[in-house]
Amino acid sequence: MSRRHAITHVHVAAVALVPMLACIAPVPAFAQSAPITLPTMELGRALQMIQAQSGTQVEVDPDAVRHLTSAPVRNARTAADAVQQATRGKAVEVTVRSDGSILVENGIVVVARRDEAETSILVRGDTSSTRTGESLRDQPRNTQVISSKLLAEQQAQTLPDALRNAGGVTVNSATVQGGVGYTVRGFTSGGAVNGAPAPSSSLFAAGSTQSVANVERLEVLKGPDAILLGGDSLGGTVNIVTKKPSAEERLYVSAEAGSFGAGRITVDANRAITSDQRVSARIIATAADSDRNFGGYRGNEDYLLAPSIRFKNAQTDITASLTATNQIFGMIPYTLYDTTAKRPIAIPFGTPFIGDKDQYSQITGTIYDIQAKQQFGNWLIVAAHYQHQDSSLLLRQYSPFVLLAPETLLLSRTGVSQQSNNDVVDGYVRAAFSTGAFEHKIIVGGMYSSFDITQDDAVSNGGFLLYNYVTKSPALPVRPAAYRANNAGVGTQTSFYGQYLLKFWRLALMASARRTASDFSGTQRNQPTMTYKSDGQTTPSYGAVFTVTDDLSLYGTLGYGFIPSFQYDANNVLLPDTDTRNAEAGIKWDLFNKRVLINASYFDLYQSNLKDADRTTPGAYINLPGQTAKGIDLGIQGEPLRGWTISGNFTRTNYKLSVPGTFTDGTTVTLQPRDQYSLYTSYRHKVADQVSAGAGIGTYGRSSIAIDSLNLYRLEGTNQVDLNAFLTVGKFDLNFGIRNLFDRVNYNPTSTTTYVPIGEPRIWRLTAGYRFR
Structure with missing residues (x-):
């Protein structure tokens, strides 16, 4: 499912899991005996000095640090702390790996682009229906993504417009009650918005009134996908993912x-x-x-x-x-x-x-x-x-x-x-x-x-x-x-x-x-x-x-x-x-x-x-x-x-x-x-x-x-x-x-x-x- 969900009622489970996982996770190699202090200098050179003084491997993307000046480093007790101080306020991303090594790369590429659904017909990323983080290609289920790029080409204006592209989805507009209902493979679906489902007995299908102008993609989650979203969408559900900000102007x-x-x-x-x-x-x-x-x-x-x-x-x-x-x-x-x-x-x-x-x-x-x-x-x-x-x-x-x-x-x-x-x-x-x-x-x-x-x-x-x-x-x-x-x-x-x-x-x-x-x-x-x-x-x-x-x-x-x-x-x-x-x-x-x-x-x-x-x-x-x-x-x-x-x-x-x-x-x-x-x-x-x-x-x-x-x-x-x-x-x-x-x-x-x-x-x-x- 999506990597964007919330935890409130699972604190006990989460806390119980952490000690077990801590035993499995590798531990960084060591912390240097003396604190690291460095003046402002070329960022690439500062990172080299942090590696030399700490003994911790620091991998650097040269294009990410070119023409950048480091921030001063004062009394850093670990290599990770020193790198974070040196790169403070810079457009770079710092990743501490499980083996303790540090990667410094261009931070802008992390947030610069819109989601692939806004630029491509074929979407391969993960969905909000599985918490495993696997791509659609690697999930054991039939999932169809209708991208906003496709909807824009077709000039879709409403949810029924968009769902014409969905296999096995029937839109019911004969409710005499307004709004939209739909079935997936013949079974009623409550729907979801950003992975949050409509509760049982709701009079509204979640997302049924969402304007297409704000839709990044429609995830037609067929099969057991929908069961993780609440259990009452047997044939599947339609998850509406709204558009998100990015650094692209x-x-x-x-x-x-x-x-x-x-x-x-x-x-x-x-x-x-x-x-x-x-x-x-x-x-x-x-x-x-x-x-x-x-x-x-x-x-x-x-x-x-x-x-x-x-x-x-x-x-x-x-x-x-x-x-x-x-x-x-x-x-x-x-x-x-x-x-x-x-x-x-x-x-x-x-x-x-x-x-x-x-x-x-x-x-x-x-x-x-x-x-x-x-x-x-x-x-x-x-x-x-x-x-x-x-x-x-x-x-x-x-x-x-x-x-x-x-x-x-x-x-x-x-x-x-x-x-x-x-x-x-x-x-x-x-x-x-x-x-x-x-x-x-x-x-x-x-x-x-x-x-x-x-x-x-x-x-x-x-x-x-x-x-x-x-x-x-x-x-x-x-x-x-x-x-x-x-x-x-x-x-x-x-x-x-x-x-x-x-x-x-x-x-x-x-x-x-x-x-x-x-x-x-x-x-x-x-x-x-x-x-x-x-x-x-x-x-x-x-x-x-x-x-x-x-x-x-x-x-x-x-x-x-x-x-x-x-x-x-x-x-x-x-x-x-x-x-x-x-x-x-x-x-x-x-x-x-x-x-x-x-x-x-x-x-x-x-x-x-x-x-x-x-x-x-x-x-x-x-x-x-x-x-x-x-x-x-x-x-x-x-x-x-x-x-x-x-x-x-x-x-x-x-x-x-x-x-x-x-x-x-x-x-x-x-x-x-x-x-x-x-x-x-x-x-x-x-x-x-x-x-x-x-x-x-x-x-x-x-x-x-x-x-x-x-x-x-x-x-x-x-x-x-x-x-x-x-x-x-x-x-x-x-x-x-x-x-x-x-x-x-x-x-x-x-x-x-x-x-x-x-x-x-x-x-x-x-x-x-x-x-x-």
């Missing part, structure tokens, strides 16, 4: 225009703020608006302010950031499903199906995030992470629920106001050492999360009414403006985990275990308080990677999960917990001198049961069979030739219920297609000095899906082709895009015949950017 301003009066301005300013370049700051701001959406509803608005500050040298990395967002989403255009003709009802373009233009959901959010990592020599790392999220949702729209008779809908006009506060603290200690030909990594850590969620309903003008959508009668009442408390929930989750990684020859073996306990208390208006406490379970996972050649490796992984139940049935009986199993095996293959990575795997997922709302008793739930998913996942990313990039995925999945037999409600898994695919490729060519041009084309789609579990009604497959053309002249960038080039009518996934979201028609976007620095 950069001021980039972009403006965008598009169909339906859409406009956006984004500013990205970044630079070092100290002379030694170790402290840097970044601020990202965006503002977007549009006249309307393609369904004739209110246009989307998107406002973001994201300042951050970072201290980084060779041993320490601390980042503090604030992300404040305010987003208004016009109601997603939708239609009904004609159950007789077995197809969606065609409606006039640009006209709201029910009600007026001013229907929307407004989501505001604030995320406070602090990440710290400290390295001691080359054998011990301590990491800490704290994150606080505030989210609120206001829903103002007429929501169709049931078709009671031909042309007659049962319509809700209540509106909803929700608030959510989440806190996550995470941290770990990682030790690395060798015994002969064996390399070891031991990780011990813990995570604590808490949440406080409330939902308010309308005080007046709420409830349901019968409405004829053909005659548009009766006249719709005014939507409510005042709300009262309806239900609330608070809870905590505490987890402790350990990982062990062993490397020998071409083989790497990993074993992990996680212990999770939780509690929950929920109240509903005019109902007794429900409480639940789980002592938890210990869930193990295992992985192996075998390196066949430098370019080809085989991997396998097996993980078990546990999802505590907070739901009660109509008799006020707590429903059973959910157990999960996740198995996967595959290959990773580097091509074109490691410029392209192919990832192919077979997966087998199992879920013991799931819960659904009881339609006969408001506030109650029923227990349903879980599901299984077996399939293949293929992915390719990289730059085969200079200027030519490619990113593609294909996932085929067979879904079944986990309990055999015949069920009254049917046996078909809804919302999930058998096949999903995406393929994007672009080429950019240097036309003249400081002038380049190119184009990109992408195709995205899925096979048909079932709307109901009896498989009576289905939505046909979708396909969309997008085209982009690029031009760069000096510091000026231009990107013109056409989305849904062939203007195909697509319908998005749904599990109800009364709310079928309509995909976007052909639209255009034009983005112009200028690098001032």
Whole structure:
């Protein structure tokens, strides 16, 4: 996982581990008998004198100390102390190795560059899903990274835009509740931001309201990856990594225009703020608006302010950031499903199906995030992470629920106001050492999360009414403006985990275990308080990677999960917990001198049961069979030739219920297609000095899906082709895009015949950017 997490509830484990590791770690050779004192002089010469007087080896990068003058050294008792004094205030990094030797190198290179996800389609670094620090290439799991460079080329604006590139991820926009939900390989995911997951029972998927302008990369963590983030994301999770400061001085301003009066301005300013370049700051701001959406509803608005500050040298990395967002989403255009003709009802373009233009959901959010990592020599790392999220949702729209008779809908006009506060603290200690030909990594850590969620309903003008959508009668009442408390929930989750990684020859073996306990208390208006406490379970996972050649490796992984139940049935009986199993095996293959990575795997997922709302008793739930998913996942990313990039995925999945037999409600898994695919490729060519041009084309789609579990009604497959053309002249960038080039009518996934979201028609976007620095 990421090297940026937090430690609060694992002090005992960490302290217990340190004495053992101290016995393993080598001890510096010796400390000199006399203190070292040196006047100001050429830095290279001063370091030579420190080596001579101390007897400690000091390796120096000549380019790092050229033309630099040392600071004075006074009464240094060790060589390390003397070197630190001599290099004080200089743009160099000092590393004390485990054998006691000292390395002095250029410090600017440590912090000067932006993350590879901002400059490359192919990302190879580690993820926040594993604390081992291994690169993606060396992890025993299928992980896909969608880089901000790819999103910029495609002119992605929202999370659904970005997730079209993700294999096996289905976005659900038919919630009638605003916001975004998604599944990975057919199973609901809570999501994560910078490795901090949304807690169980949260009404918001973590990161679902994150503006793409502040996204460095999306890590689509499939398989047991997600289990280390909380256990309730069986198929995987989407971890949103926000952009970080670096020492690179950069001021980039972009403006965008598009169909339906859409406009956006984004500013990205970044630079070092100290002379030694170790402290840097970044601020990202965006503002977007549009006249309307393609369904004739209110246009989307998107406002973001994201300042951050970072201290980084060779041993320490601390980042503090604030992300404040305010987003208004016009109601997603939708239609009904004609159950007789077995197809969606065609409606006039640009006209709201029910009600007026001013229907929307407004989501505001604030995320406070602090990440710290400290390295001691080359054998011990301590990491800490704290994150606080505030989210609120206001829903103002007429929501169709049931078709009671031909042309007659049962319509809700209540509106909803929700608030959510989440806190996550995470941290770990990682030790690395060798015994002969064996390399070891031991990780011990813990995570604590808490949440406080409330939902308010309308005080007046709420409830349901019968409405004829053909005659548009009766006249719709005014939507409510005042709300009262309806239900609330608070809870905590505490987890402790350990990982062990062993490397020998071409083989790497990993074993992990996680212990999770939780509690929950929920109240509903005019109902007794429900409480639940789980002592938890210990869930193990295992992985192996075998390196066949430098370019080809085989991997396998097996993980078990546990999802505590907070739901009660109509008799006020707590429903059973959910157990999960996740198995996967595959290959990773580097091509074109490691410029392209192919990832192919077979997966087998199992879920013991799931819960659904009881339609006969408001506030109650029923227990349903879980599901299984077996399939293949293929992915390719990289730059085969200079200027030519490619990113593609294909996932085929067979879904079944986990309990055999015949069920009254049917046996078909809804919302999930058998096949999903995406393929994007672009080429950019240097036309003249400081002038380049190119184009990109992408195709995205899925096979048909079932709307109901009896498989009576289905939505046909979708396909969309997008085209982009690029031009760069000096510091000026231009990107013109056409989305849904062939203007195909697509319908998005749904599990109800009364709310079928309509995909976007052909639209255009034009983005112009200028690098001032």
